[in-house]
Amino acid sequence: MNFELIFFFIISLITIFCAVSVIKAREIFHSALYLAMMFLGIASLFIMLNAEFLAAIQVLVYAGAVTILILFAIMFTKKERARAEKESLPKLTLVSIFLFNFIFFISQASWWNYVPDKIMVGSVRLIGSLLFDFQEGYVLPFEIISVVILAAMIGAVFVAIKKGVKKEIKRDATEGTKR
Amino acid sequence: MTPEAYLTTLGIYHYLILSSILFVIGAYGIMTSKNAIKILMCIEIMLNTANINLVAFSRYLGDISGQLLVTFSIAIAAAEAAVGLAIVVAVYKLYKTVDITRIGDERRW
Numbered sequence: 001m002n003f004e005l006i007f008f009f010i011i012s013l014i015t016i017f018c019a020v021s022v023i024k025a026r027e028i029f030h031s032a033l034y035l036a037m038m039f040l041g042i043a044s045l046f047i048m049l050n051a052e053f054l055a056a057i058q059v060l061v062y063a064g065a066v067t068i069l070i071l072f073a074i075m076f077t078k079k080e081r082a083r084a085e086k087e088s089l090p091k092l093t094l095v096s097i098f099l100f101n102f103i104f105f106i107s108q109a110s111w112w113n114y115v116p117d118k119i120m121v122g123s124v125r126l127i128g129s130l131l132f133d134f135q136e137g138y139v140l141p142f143e144i145i146s147v148v149i150l151a152a153m154i155g156a157v158f159v160a161i162k163k164g165v166k167k168e169i170k171r172d173a174t175e176g177t178k179r
Numbered sequence: 180m181t182p183e184a185y186l187t188t189l190g191i192y193h194y195l196i197l198s199s200i201l202f203v204i205g206a207y208g209i210m211t212s213k214n215a216i217k218i219l220m221c222i223e224i225m226l227n228t229a230n231i232n233l234v235a236f237s238r239y240l241g242d243i244s245g246q247l248l249v250t251f252s253i254a255i256a257a258a259e260a261a262v263g264l265a266i267v268v269a270v271y272k273l274y275k276t277v278d279i280t281r282i283g284d285e286r287r288w
Contacts, residue, residue, distance in 0.1 A: 008189055015197070016200060020204060022220055022221070023204065023208040023212060023217070032220065035223065038224065042230070045231060049194070051237070051249075058253070061257050062256075066223065066256075070219070070220065077267070077268065078276070091207060092207065099203040103196055103199060107192065123243065126243045127247055131250075138251075148258055149254060152261050153258075153261065159262070159269050160265035160268045160269055162272075
């Protein structure tokens with residue numbers, strides 16, 4: 001047992017505990033906080049995997065933005081008396097079968113029994129140079145992602161907006177064209 | 180791989196097994212929970228496990244493009260969370276509840 005492995009086990013135990021608590025917590029607010037904790041655990045796993053940039057993105061986007069978004073959605077909806085969710089034995093059996101399949105095939109596989117001799121350090125520079133490489137980079141997917149996020153933002157506002165406000169916007173727009 | 184090897188060195192196997200455990204937890208949560216927001220949270224868990232897999236492969240195969248793919252995946256997941264929660268809020272305005280067993284008809288596996 002080396003130090004890295006002990007650290008990994010501690011972090012993975014925290015992460016699994018938080019993931020179970022997301023499902024098991026009585027209050028939905030508590031599940032959202034456990035979800036934020038789980039995101040932080042996964043960010044520390046990214047740091048252990050030499051992906052510092054992704055760890056920072058994980059903390060910013062998931063633990064920051066997505067958790068706040070979920071908390072806002074919880075506050076917008078009425079606080080219901082939480083009913084205890086039923087344990088379902090068939091579903092538990094189903095997912096257990098899947099889990100054993102996963103672990104079996106992972107332990108059987110041996111073709112990636114390979115550790116690179118050089119460990120990637122400073123992955124931000126590598127990611128940036130690959131992302132914006134015009135010959136074989138990912139410039140076009142990057143631009144498409146920005147359009148997707150813009151469309152999702154507009155769509156989210158349009159779906160969640162009030163009915164009356166929507167009519168008002170439409171009337172203003174038609175009056176604007178007539179004028 | 181012998182069982183002792185799992186307890187001596189940290190390898191890709193540990194990350195793959197951890198992510199499969201988390202994936203199964205998320206799938207169980209989607210199947211059992213009744214609150215729509217909790218289902219969205221479980222979807223986020225499952226997306227995160229896919230990210231762990233990609234980063235682990237990128238680290239142990241020495242190829243940086245896995246991390247690049249995770250960057251795109253995080254962007255898509257953020258957009259998905261925004262649209263999903265907007266739909267939940269719109270459904271709440273219509274039905275005055277987010278309990279999916281009381282929305283629409285009762286058909287759900």
